[in-house]
Amino acid sequence: xxxxxxxxxxxxxxxxxxxxxxxxxxxxxxxxxxxxxxxxxxxxxxxxxxxxxxxxxxxxxxxxxxxxxxxxxxxxxxxxxxxxxxxxxxxxxxxxxxxxxxxxxxxxxxxxxxxxxxxxxxxxxxxxxxxxxxxxxxxxxxxxxxxxxxxxxxxxxxxxxxxxxxxxxxxxxxxxxxxxxxxxxxxxxxxxxxxxxxxxxxxxxxxxxxxxxxxxxxxxxxxxxxxxxxxxxxxxxxxxxxxxxxxxxxxxxxxxxxxxxxxxxxxxxxxxxxxxxxxxxxxxxxxxx
Numbered sequence: 001x002x003x004x005x006x007x008x009x010x011x012x013x014x015x016x017x018x019x020x021x022x023x024x025x026x027x028x029x030x031x032x033x034x035x036x037x038x039x040x041x042x043x044x045x046x047x048x049x050x051x052x053x054x055x056x057x058x059x060x061x062x063x064x065x066x067x068x069x070x071x072x073x074x075x076x077x078x079x080x081x082x083x084x085x086x087x088x089x090x091x092x093x094x095x096x097x098x099x100x101x102x103x104x105x106x107x108x109x110x111x112x113x114x115x116x117x118x119x120x121x122x123x124x125x126x127x128x129x130x131x132x133x134x135x136x137x138x139x140x141x142x143x144x145x146x147x148x149x150x151x152x153x154x155x156x157x158x159x160x161x162x163x164x165x166x167x168x169x170x171x172x173x174x175x176x177x178x179x180x181x182x183x184x185x186x187x188x189x190x191x192x193x194x195x196x197x198x199x200x201x202x203x204x205x206x207x208x209x210x211x212x213x214x215x216x217x218x219x220x221x222x223x224x225x226x227x228x229x230x231x232x233x234x235x236x237x238x239x240x241x242x243x244x245x246x247x248x249x250x251x252x253x254x255x256x257x258x259x260x261x262x263x264x265x266x267x268x269x270x271x272x273x274x275x276x277x278x279x280x281x282x283x284x285x286x287x288x289x
Contacts, residue, residue: 009114009122021125025107028127028150032105035146037129040104042086045069048076050089065112079111083128091132100133137235140266141242147270148248156272162249164239164268165256168224168232173264176227177203187217207257223254235265 006012013021029039048068067079080086083106091097107127116122129146131139144162151157167173181203188196192211199206206214207224228236243250256267 007122009116011121011123024154025127027153029105029107031146031150031153032129035103035142037103037105037131037146040087040090040106041108042080042083042090042106044080044109045077046080046086046089048078051078051081051085065114067111067113081112082110083108083126084130087130088132101139102130102132104130104132106130137238137266138242140239141246144239144243144266144268145246145248147268151270159274160270160272161251162268162270163251163253163256164243164266165253166225166228166232166236166239166265167257167267168228169235169264172228172232173204173224175229176222176224179222179227180204180206183221184217190217204257207255224257225254232265239266 033039048066051066066081069077069079071077087104087106091102096102105128108125110124110126112122112124114120114122127150129143131143144164148157148162151160168176181199184191184195184199184203184206188199190213191199191206192209192214195206195209195211195214207218209215209218240250240252250268256269
């Protein structure tokens with residue numbers, strides 16, 4: 001009889017590892033509560049439409065990486081690939097839109113159908129916070145500060161780098177979209193099939209490509225920072241001033257983008273080389289409904 005193994009890309013949390021796992025979550029939960037974030041949880045399964053609406057139907061998550069389940073009623077159900085869309089769905093379906101602002105913390109498993117590798121599994125465990133209904137740049141600073149304080153409590157700040165960038169507002173991204181399309185059309189035949197499709201449907205997603213050939217082409221592309229309007233520049237400057245006032249070290253990375261439809265203005269990643277490649281520690285989401 002063949003030995004029983006867990007599903008590829010998923011693993012057991014045995015007692016020693018589970019204690020470490022719980023310590024990280026409890027540390028993050030305690031700090032989030034001190035910042036006024038209330039804990040919540042969403043179901044492991046959602047209707048597929050929840051993620052198509054918020055992440056975009058040409059994102060890698062929706063088009064390639066979701067675990068889909070056809071239930072007996074014929075509905076398209078998926079195992080949640082990330083936390084933000086489910087939280088946004090809960091706010092709307094539970095009638096919480098009149099209670100803004102809302103601050104939520106959550107922790108739990110997410111699922112991505114992708115090639116398992118060191119530091120990347122098909123069942124991953126994610127800690128996240130969501131701040132809804134706050135448009136002031138100080139809201140962004142608050143969430144980044146929480147991420148940094150969590151890393152400090154775990155004694156990890158000396159092993160990571162905080163990178164930030166601005167995606168601008170809708171007007172800025174529209175202007176940049178035109179600039180990017182003009183540039184990429186001259187390289188259309190060299191783009192990967194996925195990026196050729198995105199060039200017509202959502203060209204900004206090409207910036208999030210994993211294809212090495214696409215990355216080479218993008219090295220000569222115009223930068224989004226060159227298309228920022230005065231409002232977007234002011235927001236980004238205020239966020240940098242706020243981080244500096246809190247003595248939080250950061251690096252501006254003009255090539256840092258997020259390939260999801262709900263992002264605007266600030267995006268950040270906390271990266272490390274300890275796993276051989278950068279990892280995303282926490283995703284900042286500031287959403288105004």
